[in-house]
Amino acid sequence: MGKAENLALPEIGSHALGTGKLPVDHYVSPQFFELEKKHIFRKSWLLVGRASDLKEPGDYQNFLVDTLGVSVVVVRGRDQQLRAFYNACTHRGSRLVNSSTGNTRALVCSFHGWSFSLDGALINAPDAALFADLDPAQEHLKSISVDVWGGFIFINLAEQPEWTLQQYLMPLGDAFDRYLGNKDWSWSFGWRANFRANWKLLVDAQIEGYHVDMTHRKTIAGTVPGSSTAAYFFPESVGVPCGVSAYRPEDSSRGVQTPLNLLSAKYGATSIYTKPERTFAAEGGEGVLKEDHPLWIFDNYLLFPNIVLFVQKGQIIIQRTLPISADECIWEVDFYHTEKPASFGHIFNMEQGVIQIRDVLSEDLYTAEGIHANFKCGAITHVNLNKQEVPLRAYYNRLLSAVQGGKVKGAP
Ligand code: FES
Ligand SMILES: [Fe+2]
Structure with missing residues (x-):
């Protein structure tokens, strides 16, 4: 060359x-x-952090997209999958996570105590019988698209991202993914x-x-x-x-x-x-x-x-x-x-x-x-x-x- x-x-x-x-x-x-x-x-894929910083189940990161006022929780599940959710309790909208990073067994809201598993499912609502027709299946945390490339975590706030992360980052292809993803x-x-x-x-x-x-x-x-x-x-x-x-x-x-x-x-x-x-x-x-x-x-x-x-x-x-x-x-x-x-x-x-x-x-x-x-x-x-x-x-x-x-x- x-x-x-x-x-x-x-x-x-x-x-x-x-x-x-x-x-x-x-x-x-x-x-x-x-x-x-x-x-x-x-609509864009936004880089939020390094996957290796969330190694263990329950490790999470709270990422703020300041301009939109959007707080995103990225968390490693027990199945080792990374998931991203709006940092918003489905009871009445309180933020679930306030620290920027940490490890937790479940995402527990400090307002009334609703708790969510690491995959976003509602697992406990105190005094659930007080609600007329609470259907836990309807109260899942709102998911956000998340993917990893080059060892970096990206999120996309679109309901349906127009491109996969790999499509989005072309022409930086697999070789970059491998090199930058080096543990x-x-x-x-x-x-x-x-x-x-x-x-x-x-x-x-x-x-x-x-x-x-x-x-x-x-x-x-x-x-x-x-x-x-x-x-x-x-x-x-x-x-x-x-x-x-x-x-x-x-x-x-x-x-x-x-x-x-x-x-x-x-x-x-x-x-x-x-x-x-x-x-x-x-x-x-x-x-x-x-x-x-x-x-x-x-x-x-x-x-x-x-x-x-x-x-x-x-x-x-x-x-x-x-x-x-x-x-x-x-x-x-x-x-x-x-x-x-x-x-x-x-x-x-x-x-x-x-x-x-x-x-x-x-x-x-x-x-x-x-x-x-x-x-x-x-x-x-x-x-x-x-x-x-x-x-x-x-x-x-x-x-x-x-x-x-x-x-x-x-x-x-
Ligand atoms: S707003 Fe979260 S438990 Fe009430
Ligand atoms: Fe320069």
């Missing part, structure tokens, strides 16, 4: 995504936000923050390489220059509109690292922007990792609507943005590694990686609130996008298609 082939950018005008300026109404319009709630967050991936660190910005601006910041040379001039621009990033898009995909690959520059005089980075890179996977001097553990990866390319570092995929999935050997990063309103969102990042620190050097590497990535992400995201304010006050009504920024066009295309009720295409 040649470098030129990897770095070929989509030709301007060669696809249906267009070349003109894009309007910015969809970042600030309350009406558009209502459409997003109805057509995107109620050895374990959470290592993460952050969560609130932004006064539209949720999509946090996604935009991660799906193009044009910003790298300026935004990251003090950190990683030397090792991942913008010219070494490749933008691509998947016009037929429902849930993966686009992605970006990052490579090291061919010119080895670029990418000079600090002694600290080079030392850190000897001991672990978290110094992602330095050429690793050892192999990191991660079973498989064939068909996922571009390891045959000596300069490849990582791929970033947009999982529509709100996940940026970073894939590298030995490290995966999930960035998720959840809107609160058109003007505010929650942003989270979680890192997973296949190795637990086993030496002082490895601990040093992970700490150095945390600091390095914290700095890079801060550089990426600090612009979002200012951009949002400029869109909202009307100072900017349209934006310009080049070939490297074509993933933003693919994202916009998918957004418009979704809010218009289209399955894949349909944007003007």
Whole structure:
């Protein structure tokens, strides 16, 4: 696989995504936000967590879709099946679970004590004879579609999802499922923050390489220059509109690292922007990792609507943005590694990686609130996008298609 082939950018005008300026109404319009709630967050597969965090029967997670006010309980049953329910007691609607995670023998409502089995059936209503005609079969918790791909739990709030999760995530197929589903991936660190910005601006910041040379001039621009990033898009995909690959520059005089980075890179996977001097553990990866390319570092995929999935050997990063309103969102990042620190050097590497990535992400995201304010006050009504920024066009295309009720295409 040649470098030129990897770095070929989509030709301007060669696809249906267009070349003109894009309007910015969809970042600030309350009406558009209502459409997003109805057509995107109620119909898309939404990543809620890691299946390995719910190992034992009774392990549960409470996931809040803030924008919809929907609380979802995902619970592992005695039959090892994962199930998802609205966190809503069928007696009079109280929330059943209030903590974010836990383990329970049954889902017991703290209002009047109705209790539900882990598969959602009503198993006890205190003083049931007080009810005129209580039929437990009619009082099952309301189910939500749930499935697992790549070891990640996804839910879908649609009554009947239009696509299976596997269909939704094509072209990330079975190889990704196997690689990301590797049981050895374990959470290592993460952050969560609130932004006064539209949720999509946090996604935009991660799906193009044009910003790298300026935004990251003090950190990683030397090792991942913008010219070494490749933008691509998947016009037929429902849930993966686009992605970006990052490579090291061919010119080895670029990418000079600090002694600290080079030392850190000897001991672990978290110094992602330095050429690793050892192999990191991660079973498989064939068909996922571009390891045959000596300069490849990582791929970033947009999982529509709100996940940026970073894939590298030995490290995966999930960035998720959840809107609160058109003007505010929650942003989270979680890192997973296949190795637990086993030496002082490895601990040093992970700490150095945390600091390095914290700095890079801060550089990426600090612009979002200012951009949002400029869109909202009307100072900017349209934006310009080049070939490297074509993933933003693919994202916009998918957004418009979704809010218009289209399955894949349909944007003007
Ligand atoms: S609302 Fe749950 S038992 Fe009454
Ligand atoms: Fe960046």
